[in-house]
Amino acid sequence: MxxxxxxxxxxxxxxxxxxxxxxxxxxxxxxxxxxxxxxxxxxxxxxxxxxxxxxxxxxxxxxxxxxxxxxxxxxxxxxxxxxxxxxxxxxxxxxxxxxxxxxxxxxxxxxxxxxxxxxxxxxxxxxxxxxxxxxxxxxxxxxxxxxxxxxxxxxxxxxxxxxxxxxxxxxxxxxxxxxxxxxxxxxxxxxxxxxxxxxxxxxxxxxxxxxxxxxxxxxxQTAIRHVRAELEGVTAEGARRVLTGIPGLSALELSATPSPRLTASFTITGPIDGCVKALAGFTVAELVVEEPDLEESVLRLYHDGETR
The missing domain is CATH 3.40.50.300 (P-loop containing nucleotide triphosphate hydrolases)
Known part of the structure; x- marks a missing residue:
């Protein structure tokens, strides 16, 4: 109705x-x-x-x-x-x-x-x-x-x-x-x-x-999430190969932490389902996902409006 x-x-x-x-x-x-x-x-x-x-x-x-x-x-x-x-x-x-x-x-x-x-x-x-x-x-x-x-x-x-x-x-x-x-x-x-x-x-x-x-x-649903995952038993090259396939991923950074962990930090725009499925292939020692940042999403809309 x-x-x-x-x-x-x-x-x-x-x-x-x-x-x-x-x-x-x-x-x-x-x-x-x-x-x-x-x-x-x-x-x-x-x-x-x-x-x-x-x-x-x-x-x-x-x-x-x-x-x-x-x-x-x-x-x-x-x-x-x-x-x-x-x-x-x-x-x-x-x-x-x-x-x-x-x-x-x-x-x-x-x-x-x-x-x-x-x-x-x-x-x-x-x-x-x-x-x-x-x-x-x-x-x-x-x-x-x-x-x-x-x-x-x-x-x-x-x-x-x-x-x-x-x-x-x-x-x-x-x-x-x-x-x-x-x-x-x-x-x-x-x-x-x-x-x-x-x-x-x-x-x-x-x-x-x-x-x-x-x-x-x-x-x-279009909001930006910031993700930090500590992965065990994986090389930077192996992690990069999998994580770069996540839809909406940007700003990927990989840094070595005390063995055997690798810290992956990145940003996701939109649904998080692809991220969850990608991380399921690793041993995840710690995972932090910040709440959707609508402020950043709206700022991006302002920027898009300026470039049209």
């Missing part, structure tokens, strides 16, 4: 003077999914989100948000969305509780006690004045504001900025719960591990263009 789309763009473009911040972005985000956009600072992530929310208007192309044109959706569409901007600015003279009460009056119905429950999970004191809060606590307040009314769509720009690791894990739990309730989450980050833990699908953005759209699992 094909899911309805929560977000859709077609040839979406945005220019600022001579700078093209978005260059023909095509995206389709199914409802009820957690969709991540990864890219370095300046890739166009924030501009894309602002266009989708009608904070700024596109220069070309089209966008649909929850089935509506964001330029004409008005307050009714806004109330269906929870938004955490990347550059969070909050009124500092009032308490967090008063600020959330104000937002609740704008966004619509909020379940009783929701603000306190979210604040407790994130470790946030709602009775302190906003101006006295640290960057991390202001970020928590922004997250509570976005999640408060359980919107159909959450748009989160660099949501874990300033959060400590424990709070980051609680935030990921909130995302999973939102997904299980059928909410759609569209989040951006320049930290790939964050997207890897949170999202099922990811778009890689570079210089305003989508390089690729993939499931996180599929991207992981």
């Amino acid at each position: 094909t899911l309805p789309l929560a977000l859709e763009t077609a040839a979406l473009g945005k220019t600022f003077g001579r700078t093209r911040a978005l260059d023909g972005v095509d995206l389709a985000v199914p409802a009820g999914t957690v969709f991540g956009v990864i890219g370095p600072n300046g890739a166009g992530k924030t501009t894309l989100m602002r266009v989708l929310l009608d904070v700024i208007r596109p220069s070309s192309g089209e966008a649909r948000v929850l089935g509506s044109d964001p330029r004409t959706g008005g307050p009714a569409l806004r109330r269906r969305i929870g938004y955490l901007p990347g550059e969070l600015r909050l009124e500092g003279r009032i308490t967090g509780r008063a600020l959330l009460n104000y937002y609740a009056g704008i966004s619509g119905e909020v379940r009783p006690g929701s603000a306190d429950r979210l604040a407790e999970r994130l470790g946030l004191d709602l009775d302190r004045r906003v101006g006295t809060l640290s960057k991390g606590n202001k970020q928590k307040l922004g997250l509570v504001q976005a999640f408060l009314h359980e919107p159909e769509l959450l748009v989160l720009d660099e949501p874990t900025s300033g959060l400590d690791p424990i709070v980051q894990q609680e935030f990921l739990a909130l995302l999973r719960e939102a997904r299980d309730r059928g909410q759609t989450v569209f989040l951006s980050s320049h930290v790939l591990s964050e997207i890897q833990q949170a999202a099922t699908d990811v778009a890689v953005l570079r210089a305003g263009r989508v390089i690729t759209v993939s499931t996180v699992d599929a991207l992981r």
Whole structure:
């Protein structure tokens, strides 16, 4: 069954003077999914989100948000969305509780006690004045504001900025719960591990263009692994002859260790099955395989995009 789309763009473009911040972005985000956009600072992530929310208007192309044109959706569409901007600015003279009460009056119905429950999970004191809060606590307040009314769509720009690791894990739990309730989450980050833990699908953005759209699992299948194996009873020549036949192998280095071991270090791109089968022909004294490095995979995608 094909899911309805929560977000859709077609040839979406945005220019600022001579700078093209978005260059023909095509995206389709199914409802009820957690969709991540990864890219370095300046890739166009924030501009894309602002266009989708009608904070700024596109220069070309089209966008649909929850089935509506964001330029004409008005307050009714806004109330269906929870938004955490990347550059969070909050009124500092009032308490967090008063600020959330104000937002609740704008966004619509909020379940009783929701603000306190979210604040407790994130470790946030709602009775302190906003101006006295640290960057991390202001970020928590922004997250509570976005999640408060359980919107159909959450748009989160660099949501874990300033959060400590424990709070980051609680935030990921909130995302999973939102997904299980059928909410759609569209989040951006320049930290790939964050997207890897949170999202099922990811778009890689570079210089305003989508390089690729993939499931996180599929991207992981193309990921780079670093392997170090200590082999016994084999010569360097014999090991090289077998190991060079491994699909996706590169950067092979062989070094003698105290007899009778030989250390083989190499990199594999893609599935590891061929490596396992090749090593099965040796006596392996020790084997270390690093977890798939998606960061390196995405950097390779950026490099490939530059050479096209």
